[in-house]
Amino acid sequence: MLRAIQSYILYDLKRIYVRVDADTARSLVIGLLRQRKASQDNARSQADLLIEAELRGHPSHGLQRLPRLLARVDRGLVDPRTTGVATWVADSSLDVDGMKGFGPAVALAALQQLETRISIAGIAMATIHNSNHLGMLAPYVEKIAEWGCVGIAISSSEALVHPHGGTHALLGTNPIAIAVPTAERPMVLDLATSIVSMGKIHHYAASGIQIPQGWARDAKGRPTINAVDAKSGAIAPFGGAKGYGLGLALELLVAALAGTDLAPDMRGTLDSEFVCNKGDVLIAIRARPEAGLSKRLSEYLDVVRHSPHAEPDQPIAIPGDRATARRTQALKNGFEVDAALWTELKSLSRQSVLEGHNS
Amino acid sequence: MLRAIQSYILYDLKRIYVRVDADTARSLVIGLLRQRKASQDNARSQADLLIEAELRGHPSHGLQRLPRLLARVDRGLVDPRTTGVATWVADSSLDVDGMKGFGPAVALAALQQLETRISIAGIAMATIHNSNHLGMLAPYVEKIAEWGCVGIAISSSEALVHPHGGTHALLGTNPIAIAVPTAERPMVLDLATSIVSMGKIHHYAASGIQIPQGWARDAKGRPTINAVDAKSGAIAPFGGAKGYGLGLALELLVAALAGTDLAPDMRGTLDSEFVCNKGDVLIAIRARPEAGLSKRLSEYLDVVRHSPHAEPDQPIAIPGDRATARRTQALKNGFEVDAALWTELKSLSRQSVLEGHNS
Numbered sequence: 001m002l003r004a005i006q007s008y009i010l011y012d013l014k015r016i017y018v019r020v021d022a023d024t025a026r027s028l029v030i031g032l033l034r035q036r037k038a039s040q041d042n043a044r045s046q047a048d049l050l051i052e053a054e055l056r057g058h059p060s061h062g063l064q065r066l067p068r069l070l071a072r073v074d075r076g077l078v079d080p081r082t083t084g085v086a087t088w089v090a091d092s093s094l095d096v097d098g099m100k101g102f103g104p105a106v107a108l109a110a111l112q113q114l115e116t117r118i119s120i121a122g123i124a125m126a127t128i129h130n131s132n133h134l135g136m137l138a139p140y141v142e143k144i145a146e147w148g149c150v151g152i153a154i155s156s157s158e159a160l161v162h163p164h165g166g167t168h169a170l171l172g173t174n175p176i177a178i179a180v181p182t183a184e185r186p187m188v189l190d191l192a193t194s195i196v197s198m199g200k201i202h203h204y205a206a207s208g209i210q211i212p213q214g215w216a217r218d219a220k221g222r223p224t225i226n227a228v229d230a231k232s233g234a235i236a237p238f239g240g241a242k243g244y245g246l247g248l249a250l251e252l253l254v255a256a257l258a259g260t261d262l263a264p265d266m267r268g269t270l271d272s273e274f275v276c277n278k279g280d281v282l283i284a285i286r287a288r289p290e291a292g293l294s295k296r297l298s299e300y301l302d303v304v305r306h307s308p309h310a311e312p313d314q315p316i317a318i319p320g321d322r323a324t325a326r327r328t329q330a331l332k333n334g335f336e337v338d339a340a341l342w343t344e345l346k347s348l349s350r351q352s353v354l355e356g357h358n359s
Numbered sequence: 360m361l362r363a364i365q366s367y368i369l370y371d372l373k374r375i376y377v378r379v380d381a382d383t384a385r386s387l388v389i390g391l392l393r394q395r396k397a398s399q400d401n402a403r404s405q406a407d408l409l410i411e412a413e414l415r416g417h418p419s420h421g422l423q424r425l426p427r428l429l430a431r432v433d434r435g436l437v438d439p440r441t442t443g444v445a446t447w448v449a450d451s452s453l454d455v456d457g458m459k460g461f462g463p464a465v466a467l468a469a470l471q472q473l474e475t476r477i478s479i480a481g482i483a484m485a486t487i488h489n490s491n492h493l494g495m496l497a498p499y500v501e502k503i504a505e506w507g508c509v510g511i512a513i514s515s516s517e518a519l520v521h522p523h524g525g526t527h528a529l530l531g532t533n534p535i536a537i538a539v540p541t542a543e544r545p546m547v548l549d550l551a552t553s554i555v556s557m558g559k560i561h562h563y564a565a566s567g568i569q570i571p572q573g574w575a576r577d578a579k580g581r582p583t584i585n586a587v588d589a590k591s592g593a594i595a596p597f598g599g600a601k602g603y604g605l606g607l608a609l610e611l612l613v614a615a616l617a618g619t620d621l622a623p624d625m626r627g628t629l630d631s632e633f634v635c636n637k638g639d640v641l642i643a644i645r646a647r648p649e650a651g652l653s654k655r656l657s658e659y660l661d662v663v664r665h666s667p668h669a670e671p672d673q674p675i676a677i678p679g680d681r682a683t684a685r686r687t688q689a690l691k692n693g694f695e696v697d698a699a700l701w702t703e704l705k706s707l708s709r710q711s712v713l714e715g716h717n718s
Contacts, residue, residue, distance in 0.1 A: 092451040093481025122452025123484045163675045167667045180611040189608040191601045239598020242550045245678040249548040252539040252656055256646040262659045287615040300621045308526045316522045319604040
């Protein structure tokens with residue numbers, strides 16, 4: 001099942017990477033999830049989300065999340081068979097109890113429900129609680145854009161971000177994704193409201209590299225450029241007071257709509273100890289059908305894309321452009337995975353077989 | 360009708376301000392609009408929005424917009440009598456042709472429609488085209504929060520912002536406001552996706568003060584700290600690539616939903632020459648009714664508000680806190696208006712009477 005590792009690369013100071021292809025990685029993930037009684041569909045959608053993150057160059061939302069997810073399944077904190085229970089609590093509002101299911105399995109089932117309602121309602125929303133980490137948000141809003149709709153996805157998360165002017169972690173990284181369909185592929189924004197991800201801080205720490213000033217504070221709230229100290233501290237919000245305001249508004253919005261907890265009480269996305277109590281909000285809005293509108297959007301994006309840039313070698317990027325380019329490359333050439341992680345996953349796979357997980 | 364000016368204050372290098380009270384200013388505005396055949400309700404709601412901006416310390420959205428608005432009415436670019444025509448194009452989606460009406464008059468009429476649908480739909484949206492400038496977005500989402508709903512408002516606007524890494528204005532300032540009801544007053548975020556407003560650049564220019572590095576570029580796309588040069592150039596997006604991405608996503612979102620133009624083709628909010636072709640999106644989402652939820656949100660905001668801060672004299676601010684404090688003060692003590700502007704408005708008022716506008 002597992003194809004041979006293609007190459008070893010010394011990528012930075014301390015880490016060794018292996019290059020794997022998407023199908024190999026996907027098969028490995030599906031196998032590990034199936035061994036834990038995940039349905040074929042659930043294993044597939046969870047694997048797809050992890051692999052998509054790798055393909056797009058966001059390993060913090062990729063395979064490195066898998067060992068923890070498996071441990072959570074083994075401890076009964078995740079139910080790999082369910083897609084949750086969805087109830088229309090109002091004409092255009094779907095309440096989803098994730099029943100401790102995989103984030104992607106629950107969210108994709110919710111999207112199927114939204115799709116049935118969107119042409120009548122014009123706008124429809126699913127709020128999700130008692131579900132696990134969705135992974136990257138971009139694929140969900142891209143799915144909504146396939147229906148000719150604007151997609152919005154917002155998740156709450158554990159306290160990692162300090163308020164603007166503050167010193168201690170009180171906000172989640174509270175990501176938001178927005179997709180707008182155009183005549184070509186949709187424009188897809190997917191951003192955390194922190195200045196950087198905690199995954200990147202961990203990466204700097206593992207690589208023995210200092211982080212830039214202004215990124216983080218240590219556990220005592222002091223500014224730090226030591227990545228190891230930052231891991232137990234707090235990350236700055238992006239964009240100063242405005243980014244902080246946006247993150248805080250999304251924090252409250254998710255809690256008010258999904259009924260879920262606030263960052264300081266949030267558990268279950270970064271540990272293997274607790275049921276996950278974050279929330280997600282998915283909104284689909286039908287775009288106007290006017291002839292020429294989607295073409296007008298594409299043309300505008302091209303104007304921006306090809307507009308003058310301040311640095312000769314740095315052309316203007318449209319959100320999603322770089323991820324799409326990386327994905328195209330990675331589908332052809334594979335992507336790099338931390339060698340120790342890859343070895344761990346293969347070992348888990350063999351171990352599961354020996355332990356008879358594959359029932 | 361007009362009470363005496365209370366005091367003259369030398370506020371900065373070149374400008375002289377007068378202190379006026381809200382009722383005086385409101386009466387003046389209503390009078391000027393009524394003289395131009397605005398209905399009582401329309402004059403009132405337009406005046407309220409301008410005065411609210413002054414009370415909250417955002418003069419860029421206050422009285423300084425009035426002379427242009429009056430000129431637009433006089434030229435037939437604004438119809439002061441209409442509240443637009445609203446049509447439910449789907450169960451939860453209201454399409455509003457503003458019929459060239461005042462922004463606040465059209466938007467408030469749309470909100471009345473949304474309110475009738477929200478308890479059945481759970482989520483409902485109004486998209487507005489062919490309407491004029493809404494002013495500050497905060498008051499609209501606050502109105503939605505009064506229904507126990509999360510409110511979201513997004514507007515598109517004329518090209519004033521350069522892409523991240525770009526040099527020329529291609530994006531609007533594309534503001535977004537979000538209100539979340541709590542057990543106390545709602546948390547209200549209201550931000551433009553530019554690093555600063557063009558109004559503030561104009562203020563620096565009029566005051567002969569340099570702007571900070573990184574705020575703006577001149578008409579040729581070169582970085583500048585000269586506020587006068589920046590007026591004909593481009594403002595930076597807030598928060599680098601992320602803020603730019605958000606602004607661009609909102610730009611496309613409004614166009615895709617309201618069918619309105621994109622920033623480079625946008626006219627009619629900063630001139631007295633063209634019909635206004637920007638768009639607005641208003642979304643109301645019913646918050647969950649769980650007992651204790653809104654109290655939990657208030658308590659969390661208090662935790663953030665009173666959390667440790669990096670600078671001794673700069674406590675943590677919750678979005679809306681400062682505006683609320685300024686409003687309370689200004690309701691008591693009045694607010695400052697540029698003396699030349701105030702004189703112009705009073706002169707316009709007398710002139711209109713002489714010209715028999717008051718028919």
